[in-house]
Amino acid sequence: MSNEELRAAADAVLARLVGDRTGDARLREDQWRAIEALVADKRRALVVQRTGWGKSAVYFVATALLRRQGGGPTVIVSPLLALMRNQVEAAVRAGIHARTINSSNTEEWDTIQAEVAAGKVDVLLVSPERLNNPDFRDHVLPKLAAATGLLVVDEAHCISDWGHDFRPDYRRLRTMLGDLPAGVPVLATTATANARVTADVAEQLGTGGSADALVLRGPLDRESLSLSVLSLPDAAHRLAWLAEHLSELPGSGIIYTLTVAAAEEVTAFLRQCGHTVASYTGKTENADRQQAEDDLLANRVKALVATSALGMGFDKPDLGFVVHLGSPSSPIAYYQQVGRAGRGVEHAEVLLLPGKEDEAIWKYFASIAFPPEEQVRRTLDALSDAGRPLSLPALEPLVELRRSRLETMLKVLDVDGAVRRVKGGWISTGAPWTYDAERYVWVAKQREAEQQAMREYATTAGCRMEFLRRQLDDGEAAPCGRCDTCAGARFSDVVSPAALAAARGELGRAGVEVEPRKMWPTGLEAVGISLKGRIPASEQAAVGRALGRLSDIGWGNRLRPMLAPRAQDGPVPEDVANAVVGVLADWAKGPGGWASGAPDAQARPVGVVTMASHTRPQLIQSLAIRVAEVGRLPLLGSVEYSPAADTLHASRSNSAQRLKALNGALTVPPGLASTLAEARGPVLLIDDVTETGWTLATAARLLRRAGAESVLPLVLAVQG
Structure with a gap:
């Protein structure tokens, strides 16, 4: 087929794709250049063009033409379900049969893979997370790489940790690229990459490392x-x-x-x-x-x-x-x-x-970047010492990282060759690994520069x-x-004034529920704690209340500076105290509240108990005094830290580590225990912030064992 014939065929596919029955649709010049490179020359290409330019048209048109030539299916690595749904619908318009493999259609995977093997699928859209699933990586990916007619990496900036939406699963593409037969074209597309990210993506995908690669970068203005x-x-x-x-x-x-x-x-x-x-x-x-x-x-x-x-x-x-x-x-x-x-x-x-x-x-999102070297080494040592695969729940108690951050780190280490995901979890490969501190510091500086750019x-x-x-x-x-x-x-x-008053009323609306912990985290045996399964109902806290969430734009904006790590301690501000009293009143009169008059209403609290605090003792104590005065309740005392825990840092990294730090660190003083045993009723438990919920759960367990009929947590803020 001549170039003229190929161009005419490409424009005809475009017309079907965009629903143009007149046949007047024409590819942009750079769209045609990319398609020509992929279909006629079997080259690799990186297309950096503004949103709406028509990058998807390039790979759908190229797919139709390559399939006519007898090529295998196009594999599109696509990051979002919404994007996949849009692409499947677009493919249908062009007469292309597309299927997806992602987390929302697991029951269809076997059928889809059989259709691919039978040549019935023109386009297979795969989420990047699939690339590192052991079964998919070891059994499906090699066959897919061998049969692929075109590999497309959509939103390719995700492959670069210089970019704003880095996803380590994308790095697994390097393995697939290495397994592709010679002459299989590769297309990477993105709309959001500066020169640094573009160069990094081109290098990692092999689209910029040879004279044969085509890089098309257009102007980014959007005239609309x-x-x-x-x-x-x-x-x-x-x-x-x-x-x-x-x-x-x-x-x-x-x-x-x-x-x-x-x-x-x-x-x-x-x-x-x-x-x-x-x-x-x-x-x-x-x-x-x-x-x-x-x-x-x-x-x-x-x-x-x-x-x-x-x-x-x-x-x-x-x-x-x-x-x-x-x-x-x-x-x-x-x-x-x-x-x-x-x-x-x-x-x-x-x-x-x-x-x-x-x-x-x-600042919060910056704080969850790649962990320090000490934590990475501790994770590698834990995997090495285990001598068997460790699942995330099994590994989590051994390291001071939350599960989402731990998983992201392991995916990076997997790409670096230091660990490997297998059936049953993760293993150490024993391969040498170097912590690239210089790169991580540089990435952090780039993040700071980007933040300053947004201020400007x-x-x-x-x-x-x-x-x-x-x-x-x-x-x-x-x-x-x-x-x-x-x-x-x-x-x-x-x-x-009316709209402003309504908005202030909504943002000033106080009170969110604090759900109690009902199950102990898995893996506590690994940190020396013999607790597992469901927390007995007789030792649980009740559903509590908080004034607000630190992440919201109402009370969160008021509470965030007051509860910041280095904020000065002091008595509770009057407006905050009044709002907490309002939350307490709504709670008491609400469904099941002790003042609701309902047959199954919660019994009225017999007193107020505080959580001891090393950082905000004045704040918590003053709030408890105010609640006790308004509710006409006695201030019964505090759940204290044991002497051995005076300098304890209660880790907030994950549930198991948090409980390890809290284990034996809290105590109900004898005087408070005696009072609870005599009063035998519900108590209000006052604290400043709850994040993981384990401090409240641990304190509630101790208070209920000491005689409290139930424990009603009342805190200023929920973290998150």
């Missing part, structure tokens, strides 16, 4: 996007502004928040104000996510209020706006998210509403689109003429 920043005094003003102006924004869109708690708060308030919105976070069930995506695509909702869980690849061409309630920590991440808007419309609004809490949230973006007097494009090393960056600094502000910062 109008960027704005609106600085408002506080969270209440931002929420009120959204409630008053959401209906004025074009079409339907996305409101991004930085935390799950904020997404839930914003969703609840906007619904109360009459807006049709839905929440979309990492905690949203798969079925609910699918429904939310469908509702947005069909314009049945004005907006999804989402965390970054709704990010790469979600495709709604007529998305009219993206609002950020809180600033992402990276210009690259920000550009990637705002790129959801304006793909198929002439004008879309992009608005950033930065908040004072943004910095604290950035919010305050720049220059063109905002030009600023973002320069952050992505776009050499063609120039003033856009559309943003609020180029064309003037389009949004007023004025909110009505």
Whole structure:
């Protein structure tokens, strides 16, 4: 087939893909260059182009042409379920049969793999996590690599730990690349990579290491996007502004928040104000996510209020706006998210509403980066000493890392060859391994530089689109003429007194439930604690209450500075004390509360007990005194630290390590035990913050063994 014939065939596939019955659809010149390189020349290519440019058209058209030539199926490594669903639907339009293997369709894997083997599948979309599943890696991946006609790495910036969304599972692609037969083309695509990330991806995927590789990098301007920043005094003003102006924004869109708690708060308030919105976070069930995506695509909702869980690849061409309630920590991440808007419309609004809490949230996420060398070495030693595979639950008690962070670290070590995932867990390979401290320090510095860039973006007097494009090393960056600094502000910062009062009322709403721990964590035997299974009902805490969550934008913003690690101790502020009293009153009168009058109501507390504290004794004691006075309850005493625990650091890394630190560290003094035995009723247990829930669980167990009929935790804040 000549180049002219190949181009005509490619344009015909594009017409089917985009639903053009006239046959007038034509590939962009760079789209054709990439397809030609893949289909005619069997080369490797890296395509860095703005969101909406049509990267998916490149691999779908290339797939159709390669399949006509007798090539094997295209394998697309794709990071998000939403992206996979969009791609399967797009493939159908082009006459391409696509299937997916991901966490939501495990029951179909055997059938899909049989269809692939029978040649019935044109495109197989695989989540990066599958690449390191032992069965898939050892049995499916080699056969897949041998049969693949085209390998596509979508959102390829995820392979680089210089990028904003690094995923270690992507590194397993290097193994698959090494197993590909000679002459199999490879395509890597991304919209959000600066020059440093682009070079790293090209090197790791082998798309930049030879003269035969093609790198196509285009200008990143999005002519449909109008960027704005609106600085408002506080969270209440931002929420009120959204409630008053959401209906004025074009079409339907996305409101991004930085935390799950904020997404839930914003969703609840906007619904109360009459807006049709839905929440979309990492905690949203798969079925609910699918429904939310469908509702947005069909314009049945004005907006999804989402965390970054709704990010790469979600495709709604007529998305009219993206609002950020809180600033992402990276210009690259920000550009990637705002790129959801304006793909198929002439004008879309992009608005950033930065908040004072943004910095604290950035700091938290920065704190969970790659662990220090000591913790990594301890993990490697634990695996080596075990002499058998250790699952994450079995390994977790032996190291001071939470499970999610431990798993990410192990995946990096797996790619580095130091550990290997096998059936039953993880093993040490015994291979030499070097901690690349210089690289990790440099990555941390780049993160800090990106945070500073976002501060500058919010305050720049220059063109905002030009600023973002320069952050992505776009050499063609120039003033856009559309943003609020180029064309003037389009949004007023004025909110009505009524809207502001409503927002303050919502954010000032106090009280969240504190669920008790009901099961001991697995693996406690490994740290010398003989507890396992269900915590006996007679030793559990009851469902408690907290004033708020530290991650929300209401009480969280008030409590966060007061409860920061180095915050000065002192008496509880009056507004906080009053709010806690309000929570207590609502609790007492609510369902099952001791003042509710219900037949099965909780008995009235007989007194107040405090948790001893090395860091905030005044805060906790003053709060307990206030609660005791208002409730007309005696202050019974404190759960104290034992003498041996005076200098104890109770680890917050994971449940087993937390319990190891708490084991024997807390005690009920004889006087308090005697009082509890005589009173034999419920007690309120006062503390400042609960994070893992194990301090409250341990104290409740001791108090109930000493005679308390039940323990009702009352804390200022829930961490998270």
